[in-house]
Amino acid sequence: MLHLLLPAVLAVQAMAVMELRVPEQPVVALYDQDATLNCSFSHPNVFNLSDLSIFWQLTDTKRNVHTYSEGRDLLVDQAEGFANRTSLFATQLKLGNASLLLRKVVVADEGSYTCFVRVQDYGRAALFLQVAAPYTKPALTLEPESNLRPGDKVALTCVAYGGYPAGVVVWQDGSGRNLTENVTLSLVANEEGLFTITSVLTVTLEPNSTYSCQLINPLLGEEGYASVTITGQNIAFPPVALWVTVGLAVCLLVLLVALAAVCRRKIKESCEEARREAEEAKELNEDESETAMTPLKT
Numbered sequence: 395m396l397h398l399l400l401p402a403v404l405a406v407q408a409m410a411v412m413e414l415r416v417p418e419q420p421v422v423a424l425y426d427q428d429a430t431l432n433c434s435f436s437h438p439n440v441f442n443l444s445d446l447s448i449f450w451q452l453t454d455t456k457r458n459v460h461t462y463s464e465g466r467d468l469l470v471d472q473a474e475g476f477a478n479r480t481s482l483f484a485t486q487l488k489l490g491n492a493s494l495l496l497r498k499v500v501v502a503d504e505g506s507y508t509c510f511v512r513v514q515d516y517g518r519a520a521l522f523l524q525v526a527a528p529y530t531k532p533a534l535t536l537e538p539e540s541n542l543r544p545g546d547k548v549a550l551t552c553v554a555y556g557g558y559p560a561g562v563v564v565w566q567d568g569s570g571r572n573l574t575e576n577v578t579l580s581l582v583a584n585e586e587g588l589f590t591i592t593s594v595l596t597v598t599l600e601p602n603s604t605y606s607c608q609l610i611n612p613l614l615g616e617e618g619y620a621s622v623t624i625t626g627q628n629i630a631f632p633p634v635a636l637w638v639t640v641g642l643a644v645c646l647l648v649l650l651v652a653l654a655a656v657c658r659r660k661i662k663e664s665c666e667e668a669r670r671e672a673e674e675a676k677e678l679n680e681d682e683s684e685t686a687m688t689p690l691k692t
């Protein structure tokens with residue numbers, strides 16, 4: 395209830411509108427680092443801290459981020475996720491500095507924050523917090539990665555991890571020509587909201603060519619670069635494959651010769667056997683004719 399009531403109470407009690415100063419440009423906070431959300435107010439020369447109220451809330455959902463009232467922090471109604479991560483600068487309060495320190499920034503912190511302050515007068519102002527996380531250095535891989543020949547279709551994949559917000563990948567060839575047309579891009583967020591960016595460029599290999607991918611983070615600028623040069627040598631028949639092929643061919647030849655020799659011997663043997671069988675058959679026939687003759691003899 396407090397997060398709904400307090401601004402209303404402040405508004406009713408306030409006699410006049412007080413000027414607050416917050417950054418006009420979005421505040422860029424690095425992931426996992428601390429951020430200061432500046433908010434300063436014009437104030438009477440001397441005032442009692444127990445008369446000061448400061449109320450930070452999420453502009454869209456009106457959820458309570460940090461409350462200070464009657465000289466102390468009041469965090470019972472703090473939105474989930476901000477526990478132990480917020481504080482004001484105690485010594486700065488009487489100087490008109492109501493800035494909020496937000497520790498260990500996460501992607502979900504991104505958004506608009508409203509700062510309410512009341513001393514005698516009352517004022518409010520909103521600022522935007524933008525989260526940035528650097529990507530890992532991009533890694534460039536080829537598919538297939540060997541036995542490449544000019545004219546082959548090759549998929550070049552450029553991958554980088556753990557960044558925010560969504561990055562941009564620009565592909566170039568050796569002469570700086572933009573190849574980004576024929577690209578498929580995928581962005582996958584992990585539990586923390588950080589992206590893995592994968593860009594795949596399909597090219598038809600030309601001899602002696604360079605391909606590079608450049609990763610750009612819209613908030614942090616150019617972040618990394620990877621390139622591969624496919625020289626004539628890469629494309630030529632790789633020596634290892636050549637020797638393996640020659641070796642296999644020699645083995646096959648030897649095998650064939652051996653097989654041929656074995657076959658010839660087998661054929662010769664079976665020929666001789668056939669001849670022998672034929673002769674035996676003839677002899678048998680002669681025997682039979684002899685026995686056939688016998689009864690006639692007797």
Ligand SMILES: *[C@@H]1O[C@H](CO)[C@@H](O)[C@H](O)[C@H]1NC(C)=O
Pocket residue numbers: 417421430432
């Ligand atoms: C906060 O205010 C201080 C003092 O005016 C300034 O130096 C600093 O750059 C500001 N920080 C941000 C994030 O605006």
Ligand SMILES: *[C@@H]1O[C@H](CO)[C@@H](O)[C@H](O)[C@H]1NC(C)=O
Pocket residue numbers: 430432433434483486491493
């Ligand atoms: C408020 O105080 C903190 C801590 O000294 C400082 O970092 C910040 O810049 C101050 N903000 C303004 C607007 O003066």
Ligand SMILES: *[C@@H]1O[C@H](CO)[C@@H](O)[C@H](O)[C@H]1NC(C)=O
Pocket residue numbers: 442443444
């Ligand atoms: C500030 O306010 C408290 C409570 O209202 C009071 O006890 C204290 O004397 C005041 N201090 C000054 C300097 O006005």
Ligand SMILES: *[C@@H]1O[C@H](CO)[C@@H](O)[C@H](O)[C@H]1NC(C)=O
Pocket residue numbers: 477478
């Ligand atoms: C905040 O800090 C308190 C005391 O150190 C601890 O008991 C509590 O679990 C912490 N809460 C979170 C969400 O980290």
Ligand SMILES: *[C@@H]1O[C@H](CO)[C@@H](O)[C@H](O)[C@H]1NC(C)=O
Pocket residue numbers: 572573574575576
């Ligand atoms: C993109 O692909 C098309 C068709 O495959 C091709 O005509 C064109 O030259 C390619 N563009 C670049 C920059 O390689």
Ligand SMILES: *[C@@H]1O[C@H](CO)[C@@H](O)[C@H](O)[C@H]1NC(C)=O
Pocket residue numbers: 564572573574575
């Ligand atoms: C390269 O081409 C793509 C698609 O045509 C375009 O979006 C991108 O802005 C170009 N980049 C550069 C550096 O020219």
Ligand SMILES: *[C@@H]1O[C@H](CO)[C@@H](O)[C@H](O)[C@H]1NC(C)=O
Pocket residue numbers: 602626
């Ligand atoms: C490859 O290109 C480089 C630079 O353009 C050139 O110096 C080299 O002679 C080329 N090599 C072949 C085999 O074409």
